[in-house]
Amino acid sequence: MVDQSSNRKNRLEELKQEFDELDVRDRLETLLEFSDELPDLPQRYRARRDAGANRVYECQTLVYMWVEVVDGQVEIYADVSRDSPTVRGFISLLVAALFGAAPADVLAVKPTLLTELGLVEALGMVRIRGLHAILHRIKSEVERAVGG
Amino acid sequence: MSPTSIKSELLVSTDWVDEHRNDDNVRIVESDEDLLLYQQGHIREAVKIDWQTDLQDQTIRDYLSKDRFAELCASKGISNDTTVVFYGDKNNWWACYALWAFKLYGHEKCLIMDGGRRRWELDGCEFLREPEPDYPHGTYAAKDPDHSIRAFRDEVLQHQAAGKSMIDVRSPGEYTGELLHMEDYPQEGALRAGHIPGAASVPWSRAVNDDGTFKSEAELEQIYLNEAGLNRDGDTIIAYCRIGERSSHTWFVLKYLLGFDNVKNYDGSWTEWGNLVGVPIEKNI
Numbered sequence: 001m002v003d004q005s006s007n008r009k010n011r012l013e014e015l016k017q018e019f020d021e022l023d024v025r026d027r028l029e030t031l032l033e034f035s036d037e038l039p040d041l042p043q044r045y046r047a048r049r050d051a052g053a054n055r056v057y058e059c060q061t062l063v064y065m066w067v068e069v070v071d072g073q074v075e076i077y078a079d080v081s082r083d084s085p086t087v088r089g090f091i092s093l094l095v096a097a098l099f100g101a102a103p104a105d106v107l108a109v110k111p112t113l114l115t116e117l118g119l120v121e122a123l124g125m126v127r128i129r130g131l132h133a134i135l136h137r138i139k140s141e142v143e144r145a146v147g148g
Numbered sequence: 149m150s151p152t153s154i155k156s157e158l159l160v161s162t163d164w165v166d167e168h169r170n171d172d173n174v175r176i177v178e179s180d181e182d183l184l185l186y187q188q189g190h191i192r193e194a195v196k197i198d199w200q201t202d203l204q205d206q207t208i209r210d211y212l213s214k215d216r217f218a219e220l221c222a223s224k225g226i227s228n229d230t231t232v233v234f235y236g237d238k239n240n241w242w243a244c245y246a247l248w249a250f251k252l253y254g255h256e257k258c259l260i261m262d263g264g265r266r267r268w269e270l271d272g273c274e275f276l277r278e279p280e281p282d283y284p285h286g287t288y289a290a291k292d293p294d295h296s297i298r299a300f301r302d303e304v305l306q307h308q309a310a311g312k313s314m315i316d317v318r319s320p321g322e323y324t325g326e327l328l329h330m331e332d333y334p335q336e337g338a339l340r341a342g343h344i345p346g347a348a349s350v351p352w353s354r355a356v357n358d359d360g361t362f363k364s365e366a367e368l369e370q371i372y373l374n375e376a377g378l379n380r381d382g383d384t385i386i387a388y389c390r391i392g393e394r395s396s397h398t399w400f401v402l403k404y405l406l407g408f409d410n411v412k413n414y415d416g417s418w419t420e421w422g423n424l425v426g427v428p429i430e431k432n433i
Contacts, residue, residue: 029187031184035188083185086184127200
């Protein structure tokens with residue numbers, strides 16, 4: 001378990017490096033691939049989603065997200081419309097990078113992540129703020145779960 | 149295919165686009181809120197022009213220079229005499245915004261595909277996940293910006309002080325001052341909530357049907373002429389929203405579906421006015 005956490009920590013660093021080596025076009029293509037790969041929302045959350053629970057209102061897209069800490073590891077589950085691939089892709093990237101991470105590592109993710117990934121340049125300023133809100137939401141849910 | 153009747157010479161149906169998308173003198177342009185939507189699937193022949201990363205200057209809050217606009221068009225295979233057909237997501241907000249920007253630089257032949265992506269999808273047409281087609285470079289000379297369709301801050305201040313017509317196309321909650329931003333769009337917030345004193349409230353969404361197509365001329369006349377009291381032959385009318393995209397939708401409706409020659413889009417909109425020091429604001433709460 002500890003090993004997995006440290007892998008997760010490295011996964012975000014790896015992604016930053018990968019994005020750094022890509023031009024704007026390929027960063028967007030990679031984000032779209034992440035959008036394709038977002039795991040389906042587990043069955044156990046679907047009834048609550050259909051009832052409108054856990055909607056991320058800070059985001060302009062219909063996003064439902066559950067962030068939990070189970071056995072000392074962060075778990076993120078989300079449902080995002082396929083008509084919003086940018087938001088879907090970013091959430092999927094965060095799931096890939098942070099699922100299974102230690103809470104402290106999630107809380108340590110800097111608010112400048114989007115700049116570090118080169119996505120501010122790729123997406124433009126207006127789109128970025130909604131994505132910031134998602135990262136912020138994940139961190140505050142983790143903080144709450146660990147009693148921060 | 150589409151139940152839409154043609155309401156304006158600038159509005160074409162999905163059928164029309166299907167028939168003409170391979171014409172040499174026609175270029176289909178997709179403009180979306182979501183930057184990746186085009187990459188995920190688009191009309192095969194369409195090119196992408198993004199309202200933010202392509203049409204706006206990334207440093208100064210303004211549009212591209214005339215020369216950069218000309219370069220952008222040429223790179224998309226658009227020449228001065230090309231008929232450009234815009235479509236997109238979100239009821240064609242950004243398609244109308246892109247059309248407005250093209251009109252700003254004097255592009256003559258601009259059309260909107262009525263209903264945008266939604267209508268195309270409802271009509272069972274394909275979106276293809278393919279690279280953007282590469283057309284031979286166009287030959288483009290942009291004109292100086294046409295400020296008869298764009299309102300700036302100082303002009304809006306004078307306009308307001310003179311009690312001339314303005315139309316606020318945001319949601320009722322934004323207009324009254326109850327909401328600091330459009331519901332679900334916190335990134336477009338401002339320091340003050342409310343509206344420009346004297347502006348009439350007509351939410352942009354009243355102009356569209358459920359499928360994203362525009363309402364009929366008679367329905368639009370009822371809303372904008374009879375209810376909002378706008379006058380085709382009167383003084384200039386200024387339309388605004390938050391960042392100028394919803395108001396370019398209404399600008400399109402007034403100018404091209406109802407034949408107003410006297411309407412301008414204030415693209416600074418509430419994200420400028422609601423943050424300005426010392427300008428008047430009215431609330432209804």
